[in-house]
Amino acid sequence: MGGKELRIDVKLVVLSAVLITLIIAVVGLWSAKTHEQQLRQELVEQARGFAQQMDAVWTFVDANQNRINYTSDGIYEFKGLHCSVAAKAVAQLFNRSTDYVVKFTRTDPRNPGDAPDExxxxxxxxxxxxxxxxxxxxxVENDEAMSLRYCTPLTVEEGCLSCHGAPKGEIDITGYAKEGWSMGDIAGALSISIPAERYIESYNAALARDLVYYTLAMCAALAILFFAVRHLVTKPLHSVVESLGEVGRGRIDMKLNNSQSTKEMSTMINAFNTMTDELDDLYGNLEQQVADRTERLQKLSEQAIAQREEIKKVNERLQQESAYKSDFLATMSHELKTPLTATISYLEALQSKQFNLSDEEKQLASSAEASSKELLLIINNILETSRSKDIKEKMNWEVIDVLDFTEYLLQETLPLARRRNVTIVRKADPACPLIYSDWGKLRHVLLNLMSNATKFSHEGGIVELAARICEDGKHVQIAVTDHGIGIAREDLDSIFDRFSQTSHWGNANPDGSGLGLYIVKEYAQLLGGEVAVESELGKGSAFFLALPTHPEGAPSEQHTAY
Structure with missing residues (x-):
């Protein structure tokens, strides 16, 4: 080529610099968008909280009108302190003490100061x-300043009708003409304006700081990359190129010193030295070596062809076995799981008041329902284990109320408990927060634990389902405790293994596939948590499932319960 070509280290650094610049630009745009969303969400949450406080003031004053306006002798004396006056007074106090602007507005205000802006x-x-x-x-941007404008509607309630209801035009107790409103009409709105400049400045400063850090880190990485490539690649390659030139000029005994620090360069230098050795041999007995090499290459080629055919056959067998497995799972799911689910639904319907069953018939139907659910759980365990690879790639994160979820588990397990004459006690701390989790997988984990606890409890025993928030405030613990046959100490290390069943059954029936606790552990890890067990043979077992409120991989939006 006419011009001088760039060295590989320079090319690599230039390409890396371009790529890093693009990455920083993308990160900057993404960070700016994320900061804007966080700013809007933070301001909206503040406005919502204040709107709820103002609504509480309004509701309190409205609910205590009789106490305010009636004397201790039961004589009505209007004091002029109604809900609108109290709420506006609170808003004015808040406006004076903060840079917020809070007002009550409506399209036809009694007070001109309550008239709405555009x-x-x-x-x-x-x-x-x-x-x-x-x-x-x-x-909204006003006078080169950003602010969040927030409105929430005010609807007409029963306490509003005495001053604003029918008949329209009649003078109310405050001296104004009534508007003739009805229950549920829009009476106006609570308007809140929150300045956003200080938040924007904080977010912009954080964004600028992040970009500076990214840029400095990338520049340092480029410098390290340049010197590393130059020392480990460019210089050794230059030596190899010079040696190749010497070989081209007839010095076939040329050798390189294998003192490089990288495996790849050592491999290249060894290959170069081997090449020069082979050149020496070829010059000594060229024809014989060519014949020997040709024969050896032919054998290697034949071996490679045979191995390729064998690998092809093995792959075909594996694909065929995989297809058989998929067909079996599909058939099992349709032919067993679907009819069994329908059977459970029929048994649940049969126990309703509509069929007016006797107590004995209800007990039989409940027992059949419990047995069907046990069988369905075993089938689900087998299916979930067979397709565990696909399940690990599909997580359906959603917000779950722990209190509602434990109540659902209680109802789901009652048929099995009744059949075995076991009492289930639910103890859920009301302070348990909402959590992000996969509803289906969490249900599968706890149904397995509840089923085992009920199955291995003595007749007339008690199973406890408890939920509480952990001390760190970032995890929720759900515990399933029974007082049944327990687990031997030597079995505790293996009970979470696939197809594992304890060897100390006592009088319990060891039915099941041995997959339940294996799936419990696998799914607990997928949900970002962990499962632990405490047990003593003959005294019962306690399984503890610890789950993060917001695990890695879950959606990034924060959730708050109101």
Missing amino acids: WEQGALASFEEDPAIGEYYQL
Whole structure:
């Protein structure tokens, strides 16, 4: 080529610099978008919280009107302190002590100061158009300053009708004409304006700081990469190129010193030295070596062809076995799981009041339902184990209420408990927060634990289902405890293995596939948690499932219970 070509280390650094620049740009755009979303969400949460406080003030004053306006002798004396006056007074106090702007507005205000501005008119129009809208908010720029404008509708309630209800035009106790409103009408809106400048400045500073850190780190990485490539690749390659030139000029005895620090360069130098040795041999007996090499290559080629054919046959057999497995699972799912699910539904319906069964018939139906659910759990364990690879790649994260979930487990396990004459006690701490988890997998884990606890409890025994928040505030623990046959100490290390069953059954029936606790451990890890067991033979067992409230891989949006 006419121009001088760049060295490999320079090319690599230039390409890396371009790629890093693109990465920093993408990270910057993504960070800016994320910060904007976080800013809007933070401001909206503040506005919602304040709106709830104002609604509480309004509701409190409205609920205590009789106590305010009636004397101790039962004589009505209007004090002028109604819900609107109290709420506006609180808003004015808040406006004076903060840079927020809080007001109550409506399209036809009694007080001119409550008249809506242009943005509030749009919010009121939206509430009138769709009464189901619970809030209206937007980041707005006014006078080169950003602020969050937030509105929530005020609807007419029973306490409002004495001053604003029918008949329209009649003078109310405050001296204003009534509007003739009805229950549920939009009476106006609570308008809140929160300055966003200090939040924006904080987010922008954080973004700039992150970009500076990224840039400095990338520059340092480029420098290290440049010197590493130059020392480990460019210089050794230059030596090899010079030696090849010497060999081309007839010095076939040329040898390189194998003192490089990388495996690849050592391999190249060994190959170069081997090449020069072979050149020496070829010059000594060229024809014989060519014949020997040709014969050897032919044998290697034949061996490679035979091995390739064998591998092809093995792959075909594996594909055929995989297809058989898939067909078997599909058939098993359709022919066993689907009819069994329908049977459970029929048995549940049969126990309803509609069929008016006798107590003995109800007991038989409940026993059949419990047995069917046990069989369905075994089938599900087999299916879930067979397709565990696919399940690990598909996690359906959603918000789960631990209290509701434990109540559901209680109802789901009652038929089996009744059949075995076992009592289930639920103890759930009301302080348990919402968690992100996979509902189906969590259900499968706890149904296996509840089924085992019920199955291995003595007749008339008690199974306890408990839930509490852990001390770190970031995990929830769900415990299943029984007072049944227990597990021997030597079996504790293997009970979570596939197809493992304890050797100390006592009088219990060792039915099951030996897959339940294996799936419990696998799914607990998939959910970001862990499972532990404490047990003593003859005294019962306790299984503890610890789950993070927000595991890795779950959606990044924060969830808050109101």
